[in-house]
Amino acid sequence: MEIVETNIPDVLLLKPDVYKDERGFFLETYREEHLQSRNIDVHFVQDNLSQSQKNTVRGLHYQIENQQDKLLMVMQGAIRDVAVDLRKGSPTFGEHVATELSADNKHQMFIPKGFAHGFSVLSDTALVYYKCSDYYNPEGERGLYWDDPDLDIDWQISDAIVSEKDQAQPQLNEIQKEDLF
Template sequence: MEIKANNIPDVLLLQPEVYRDERGFFLETYREEHLKAQGLDINFVQDNLSQSERGTVRGLHYQIEQQQDKLIMVMQGTILDVAVDLRRDSDTFGEYTTVELSSKTKKQLFIPKGFAHGFSVLSEDALVYYKCSDYYFPEGERGLFWNDPELNIDWQVDDPIVSEKDQRQPLFKEIAKKDLF
C-alpha cells in the first residue's frame, strides 16, 4: 500500500495494491500494520456505509467528544472528500483539503481527529464506506456550515442537495472555542 501526505500533512491518501485478472479484482481495504508504519496506532471500532445521489453534499461534521479518526473509501461512484482542520494549535488551522475518491481508483483517505469531514457526490450515486476510531455520539456531534464563504470550498456540484441540519451549522468564525480541538 502506498501512503502519501496531502497538502495538510496529517491527512493521508492511501492507494492499496489492486490485483486484477479476468475475474475482477482483489484488494485489502484495511491492514493495521500499514497505518502503524506511518506512526498511527488506531483501533477502529465502527464501520459506516452511506448511499447518496448526485449533487448531495454531506457535512461538514465532527465530534468534539468521542473524537474520531476516519478511513474513507468509495465502494461505488465518485465523491469529492473534504477535511477542514479545526485544531487550534495546527499550522493548517482553518485550512481544508479536497480529494476525489472513486470506486475506480480505490484510493482511501485517512482523516485524523480534529477535522470536520464532508463530501459531495460527483457520480450518479455513491456508496461511501468509512471506519471510525470511536462510536457515534450524538451529544458530542458538531458541524460547520458546508458553504462557508470564508472557506470557499468548491464542492464541484450544481444545485447541491443538503440536509436541513447541515444548512443550520455555524460558520467557521462562529464556532465556539470549546467546540474546537
C-alpha cells in the same frame, strides 16, 4: 500500499495495491501496519455505509466528544472528499484537503481526530464506506457550514442537496472555542 501526504500532512491519501485479472480485482481495504508505519496507532470500532445521490453534500461533521479518526473509501460511484482542520494552534487551522475518491481509483482517505469531514457526490449515486475509531455520540456531534466562504471549498457540483441540519451549521468564525480541538 502507497501512502501519500496531502497539503495537510496528518490527512493521508492511501492508494491500495490492486490485483486485477480476468475475474475482476482484489485489494486489501485495511491493514493496521500500513497506518502504523506512519506512527498512527488507531483502533477502529465502528463501520458505516452511506448511499447518496448526485449533488448531495454530507457534512461538514465532527465530534467534540468521542472524537473519531476515519478511514473512507467509495464502493460505488465517486465523491469529492473534504477534511477541514479544526485544531486550535495548528499551522493549517481552517485549511482543507479535498480529493476525489471513487470506485474506479480505489483510493482511501485517512482523516485524524481534529478535523471536520464531508463529501459531495459526483456520480449518479455513491456508496461510501468508512471506519471510525470511536462510536457515534449525538451529544458530542458538531458541524461546520458546508459552504462557508472563508473555507472556499470547491465541491465540484451544482445545485447542492443539503440537509436542513447541515444548512444550519455555524461558519468557522462562529464556532465557540470549546467546540474546537
